[in-house]
Amino acid sequence: MSLNIHYQEDFKDRHIAPKAEDRDAMLAVLGVSSVEELIEQTVPQKIRLKQPLNLPKAKSEKDYLTTLKQTASLNKVFKSYIGQGYYDTITPGVILRNVMENPGWYTQYTPYQAEIAQGRLQALLNFQTAVIDLTGMEIANASLLDEGTAAAEAMFMQYSLRKNQSAKKFFVSRLLFPQTVDILKTRANPFGIELVIGDHLTFGLHDEFFGAIVQYPAGNGEVYDYTAFAQQAHEKNVKVTVVADLLSLTLLTPPGEWGADIVVGTSQRFGIPMGFGGPHAAFFATKDEYKRSIPGRIIGVTIDSNNNYALRMALQTREQHIRRDKATSNICTAQALLAIMAGFYAAYHGPKGLKLIAERTHGLTITLAESLKNAGYNVLNKAYFDTIQLDLHDLVDSIKRECIDNEINLHYNGSIVTIALDETTSFEDVKLLTKIFSKVKAIAANAAEVFEGNIVTVIPESLQRTSEYLTHPVFNTHHSEHEMLRYIKSLESKDLSLCHSMIALGSCTMKLNATTEMIPVTWPEFGKIHPFAPADQVSGYYTVFNELDKWLSEITGFAAMSLQPNAGAQGEYTGLMVIRAYHQDRGDHHRNIALIPSSAHGTNPASAAMAGMKIVVVKSLENGNIDVEDLNAKAELHAENLSCLMVTYPSTHGVFEESIIDICTIIHENGGQVYMDGANMNAQVGLTSPAAIGADVCHLNLHKTFCIPHGGGGPGMGPIGVAKHLVQYLPGHAVVDINNKKSIHAVSSAPWGSASILIISHAYIALMGGEGLTDATRYAILNANYMKARLEAYYPVLYSGANGRCAHEMILDCRAFKSYGIEVVDIAKRLMDYGFHAPTVSFPVAGTLMVEPTESEPKHELDRFCDALIAIRNEITEVETGALDKVDNPLKNAPHTASIVTGDEWSHSYSRKTAAFPLPYVAAYKFWPAVGRVNDSFGDRSLICACPPIESYSESETFA
Template identity: 75%
Template structure:
């Protein structure tokens, strides 16, 4: 027998699920002769790519990891004392292995279906409680993207709440981190907000100032008493935002106790790796009176249908989809996975552990300061937590060289040097620094009585600024400090949540595809995870190579000239793309171009982003087939040609159709002086077959957490880099700390220069292992799987929109509005699917009363069939209601989901069997996922908003509270 010595396993065969036999059966069901025929019937020929993608040959998983090891070795992992909002951490192993590296946590979707998301909702409620306790505020959200953008959200919230409509000035302390100031400049410009930067001790507050922001501790490490400044601000009706270091709040008086109106910051120090900039969960805490103005998500306590404790997302959940251009924020992605890690870090360590870690950091800082003062160095901060400041004059050069010789990075700003101590710093690290500081002055360690200083370290924080209030007092933070207890607690939460580990999550527009293990493994390699985003350029060669390759590959895939990898969410990418268009118009002397045309079918973030970019929104009609009304578009474009800025278009459309007129649509915009922004949410139907540039777009954001395999993480992280045509490249975002300026760059849109850099590895791995053929096949099979589901369900549910040949793209919309006659709403179908072991598709978007289904190429035929069987069975249940076999108010859909407690309880007062309730199809009995609560009561939760962990005695609710 002749042996094959050249065999190499193809990753695409692991990523794309349907095999040849399944493909043939699916095509037969669809009524297409071949996959090529199906694609020809789906994608208009005039936008098809004429040649294959020009990408490197696909690597096997084994070869990719070996190659990446070589790339990673080009990163030099020096000990970081740079600080500036980023610090090395000790990630507890029980959290790293069981949350960060666990697909049961990172493959979950945003908890819009609360009944099968109680675990992560509790973890996020813990996070909110932790933030409220440490900041001393009354209410907090479940995380934002990063510290800088959280500060910008605070600025805009204060602006929208101002009583004096003529007040346009926002005061910014000059000791706020520079990357945050950079983002404030970006966000303020479209609204005409004036940024006034200065010393908080000298500024003259007046009625033209609506808000102010300070850093606590300040950017160079000083701990100021801001209470007097806060009082003066409030006298003038000025609201105060404080950017706080969360670890320092274990020792410092919390801002809520001395006058802050809003407190924001990063929870990166709570067990989340630096990752060259992210992802990290920001926090946003404020007063109860501002609860309806808080950006992002809030987790709230409510009850379920049995009156038991339950959680869900509260208040303005996805409010940008409802309010659109009137929305106060365009946030659609948070940092749930990282917030969960940070909250669990607090649970694991508890209040005593957190305080001891903070005391150790502060103590080592004092030890270093006193040791260097013994050598004759003058430390400039009178009071500090973890950061020391020195002006070294001409000694800065020799000192810099010695630090590098000892593989340590300090923070240099001219002759001023700051040193930030973190959780990983040891006494030996301090001793090493003292040695080379001594060497620069011709001295030695023996000139410092180090051991005696170490034995007598005392705080330098003034008594008035020392924390006296308790924090993390809830039992959750005082019960799980051994690893065994913590492991069981994490697992108890995980088992309440449905993830991709359990079944397909067929969410339209959200592309829940395989997050392959090989793609995920390198994220926690120290060469990537322990890198500071402001590390010297000659230490980050591995990251630069990875970014360069990813930039080239994504540019090839989109057809664009260049990418910016900075936006760390899809909506952030939308905003960045629009700001680039805005800068282009201004640079050409056409700053008056401020009209954005947006189809009525668009994602709600589109008009919200356009409003944030200072644009006026005109809605373009869609025809009865769900396509852009070309005549209405042309009429509006021509009418506003002198002021037209752009069109925002999703392609394939939000209705799941490749619109035939897309090239004409783009031409109309260009002929009238505008630019075309393409929303990349549906890019999974384009890769390798067409491209944004090919249809005529000028800029496009890519949801890497959709098409390019970064996990959704239970509601974040995400990444939303933008690609642009050649004429827009000079305007791509820059950064205040790291020089990535393109010549005419807009200010930063995210805190770190390359956004959440560590998870870019995931998309890099996906593209490298799929290659051109694999990526193109992924698109083909995404379209195949969607059309297979459509073919199986179309006789049971009307399909709302299809293309010219009756095909859908990678997703479809099923119309459920006709069931209202039987008393059934689309949400009832969503809840009933839980009894069948599935997460619901996207509900009531973009059309109310519908579901939007997207299966992705990663799902095998038998899983598609299982889902279709469930949907068909539910349709038969609706038939039974329509025929009068089930009561309109007491039936399997209205009572769904059915919990184990309900099904096994003594009382059963339903006109259907327990078997019908819990095991409606044979496959369900093989592996049953039980929702942990019954249907949640949103009204009760909004009426009695509780967004922190209630006392344990409150967890049992009386039935009398149910209305």
């Protein structure tokens, strides 16, 4: 027997699930002889790429991790005292291992199907409760993207709520972090909002202002009493936003107690690694009266069909799909996974533990300040929490050299140095800093001793917190690791994730998030890096960015990428702002019309409105395609003012439209640019590209096509690629110089957005190689068309291409069932009894299901899902024929919980077995929904978005 000593396992064979025998069986069902024949029938020939992707040869998992470890070693992990909104922290091991590194938490989808998402909904409710308690506000959301964009959302909410419609000025404290000011500039520009940057101590607000924003503690570390400023603002009908440090609020009077209308910030220092900028969960808290205007998601308390305590996302109907261009925010993605971690961090430490961390940080800062004073330095701060400033005059270069020699980073701004301490700072660290500063002054050794006198807070008594916080039992129970482990696992067991079954969500591409792709994210060489660390310390990150930029540019056919946008909808907005800058640079300030197909994702018109554009809707034909005649007429009508077309490709209906090149040509001939929504990029990679169809800019959902996990509703990443003529307008940054001459202002707080998770997409591309990525696309299309072939006899498939093929997803029409009482939501809930998460419900067409299997699902899983849908269709037929009651049937009562099925009473006209084990495979591995069907309207009528009293969990009459 000869042996093959050159064999090396290909990662693509692990990522792409169908094997040769599965492929052949599926092709036989489709009546084609090869995958390539299917692709020829699906993807129009005129947009097919002529050459294969020019990417490096695929690496093995072992080789990739070895190479990346060498790259990671180029990053210098210095001790960071830079601060500016980013702080080193300690992620408790029990949270690191059982949440951040656990696919049971990071592969979940956004909790739109609440009955199988009760665990993460509770974890997010804990986060909201912690934010409400610490800020002193009345309501909070379940996270936003980062601190800077949360501040921008607050500004725009104030603008939308203003009573004086002529008020266009917004006061910005000069002590706001510069990256936040940069984002405010971006968001203010399209609406003509004038940012007035000044000193809150001396500035006089007047009727032309609609809002103001201050930082607490301020960017220089000082803790100011803003009570008088807030009072003055309210007398002028000006609302006040406060950017607050969450840890400091355990010691400081919360903003809600001295007049804040909105409080925003980041929860990063609650156990989330810096990660060179993210991902981190921002928070947004406000008054109850503004609950209908708050951006993002809110988790609310309600009841289920059995009057038991249940949770769901509240106020969902006000999101972009309903309000579209009237939406006040385009937010689609949150930072759910990071918010969940922060909530667990608060629960693990509890109010006493958090206060001890804050007191130690504050005490060490005072110790450092007094030590430096004793060494002859002038500390500029009087009242502070964890940050001090000094004016070093001509000593700044010497201090900097000594710090670098000792692997320490401070924050420098001319002669002013800022030193920010954090949870990881020790007494030994303070001794070393004192030694360094003393050495530079060449003072006597005995004068260089660390101050060891009585440490008394420097926070004024009027600003010292007296109110209680985190009083709910959830924050006062799980303080041992064993208790915390069991609590985390108890919540995890209530959630369905990719660990359990396929999640066939159309437009959401729930594919394999391979372990090898995830491992490097928690390496300290990536996790412990401050986003404003000096460039010569982060060569490893730059290597990853440069390679990813090059690879994504090759995949899209574009000239360059911006990796800054840290969500898909933010990528949309960024792309439109780049187009806007391009037109304005050419003197075409009047070009503000965006053509958007009626079938577009709701964030498209919302993003266009945020970019200051006027939306003109383009009709769709009966077959779902863009009405080219209508498009042409409207492009010509608005030619003088046309800015762009927003188009999704393949279409939102899951079809490769044959006319796409003609569509792009029409826009260009009328002076516009083409923005392509990259939500469906998983059907393009290696076969066609945005550039090949004629687009000028597109965003990529890295949390879809390029394998960043959905994390239960975030993190996401939405970088944009642009054609050569748009490169110079890509976003810059106020702190880190990544600017082109004509860059727009920043769109995210960190220069590369959520930098640490870019490694996941870098790994995916490196492991797959060009051929592997192209095969992934081919098999995504194969899997989708196989499912279409199996299901179309039971559910009409709404749209298909010229040859009857779908792209990577399809829309199943369920509207006819309504005539005998079955709604699409009944099918969605019944799927839970079969162990599946529902496909996308009622998008882009009401009353339908949009199904996308991805390339990562094997044939037997596709068959399991198809079997479930076919069985449900048979149940619908029984309702139609009268064999099942129109009211009391398995669909209307779904999902069925274990407590209901095993209860003493069973009054339904169908059996318990039908309810819980409708197909044989379900009995082998049953996932039980945690609650019965949730009551959305009940919760919206009486919105509760914090943890209710503990009695509520067991006494259902509290809610009934």
